[in-house]
Amino acid sequence: MAEAILKRERVRDHLLELIETHPAGAPIPAERVLCQQLSVSRPTVRSAVEELVNTGLLVRQHGRGTFVARAKITQEMVSDTGSMSLPQASGTWSSRVLEHARIAAGARVGRRLHLSPAAEIHYIARLRLVDGEPMALEHLHVPAAVAPALTLHDMESGDFYERLREHGVHVSEAVQSIEPTVVNDSESSLLGVPVLAPALLFERLTTDAEGRQVEYVHSIYRGDRYRIVSRLTLGASPRNTVDVQARVSGDPF
């Protein structure tokens, strides 16, 4: 195919140059002006501007103009085992179910899932392995009320959220926290690392389309074999599909 240069890209490149040569906060020419300068239609200009707004390099303000955005860095996160650079792809994951039962939530889990301690939940504990070696210890809790007919096979499935959907549960979002910890006795023997070895504690709380808590996951990952690698790209603004959300504007990242 010939190098049919798209006008949109030509406009985008022009804008990128403006961004490079202008300080943050500086206005760029009005859309209608750009049309004339570059001999393209306004929809074309708008589409190019929109692309750069989406990537966070420009900021539009209704009635005021379009401005060079302050460079921000946000991240896309992927997990990474050991020294492999590609996530998930390298190393084959498997898992061994340690325990599986339908039990009372208890105080701690009940609080996370907004349930009474006596409420029933599906519980599964499993050891997750990479190439046969223990990598993480995962505890999964799903309120029985959310999906009464959930089976072990469902919870074992690689595509758990797809299974949930078949049970009428439409996952919408999740909040996950990560903090450093050290392994205790039982974790130590299951993961095959010394007691008090560094580890990562993941906690994930998943929410329904209706706002119900549908899943609470508590995982311990070996610190010596697992790390998080994030690729930070310049100018990305936090995605927001539905509503606003706080943004990282400060620092460490």
Next chain:
Amino acid sequence: MAEAILKRERVRDHLLELIETHPAGAPIPAERVLCQQLSVSRPTVRSAVEELVNTGLLVRQHGRGTFVARAKITQEMVSDTGSMSLPQASGTWSSRVLEHARIAAGARVGRRLHLSPAAEIHYIARLRLVDGEPMALEHLHVPAAVAPALTLHDMESGDFYERLREHGVHVSEAVQSIEPTVVNDSESSLLGVPVLAPALLFERLTTDAEGRQVEYVHSIYRGDRYRIVSRLTLGASPRNTVDVQARVSGDPF
């Protein structure tokens, strides 16, 4: 602030319903069909579809059609201090410079920055505090060759990457890894936590537009006060999203 329902949103909602009720991989009606069904123009339909493609809920294939994407979960990461739920907004960061010098890179740092161990670098070590309390210990290294005239003030600046740009260095991307660790003696006393307390080790390697390594950052964050919170949204793929940026009165930055 009237509730003038946008046609684009009406179309989007219609599409979302289709996505909910169709299995992954199923085709959705052609754009021209949707125009007729919803009595809107094709650009309007396309803009709505594009929004959902950007959020990863739909996949377009030239000449074939548009399909419901396989649900994926990716994450947007924000840092979070202590128990506050809003990142950065709560708690005021400050920092105290512990050391600042122009020194030889040394073996370890040199390797990271692709420099000879004898190459000169700007080095700064600082204690980062939140509300006056030690939170992290940060070591920043910038090759002298990259920005010879870099000052302490530049490196201290909250907007370091902006300063770099003024020195002609255009940051393009960074790779950051996070792993659990425990604090050693010196870290212990600086951070005010016991030796061997859990902590997070951040390592960031930042790259130039020309592919040069321009920054290596090594940070230790207290595990008892710092954790990472990520908000995972359904259907996200590498792409970016549409949508309005939250705007505050006056300065949008």
Next chain:
DNA sequence: CCTGATAAGTGGTCTGTGCCACTTTCTACC
């Protein structure tokens, strides 16, 4: 001098249209 209406400039939305590029399917030819 202050205040409020007005006008000009900006981005935001939507229409209707035309043509191109890619994919699949059907069909006519060999």
Next chain:
DNA sequence: GGTAGAAAGTGGCACAGACCACTTATCAGG
């Protein structure tokens, strides 16, 4: 029967224009 080519259907790009919503500067009136 097999194959190449046409046709139909899809998304991709671009145009010109109209109108709306918001912001700012200006200017006349108090």
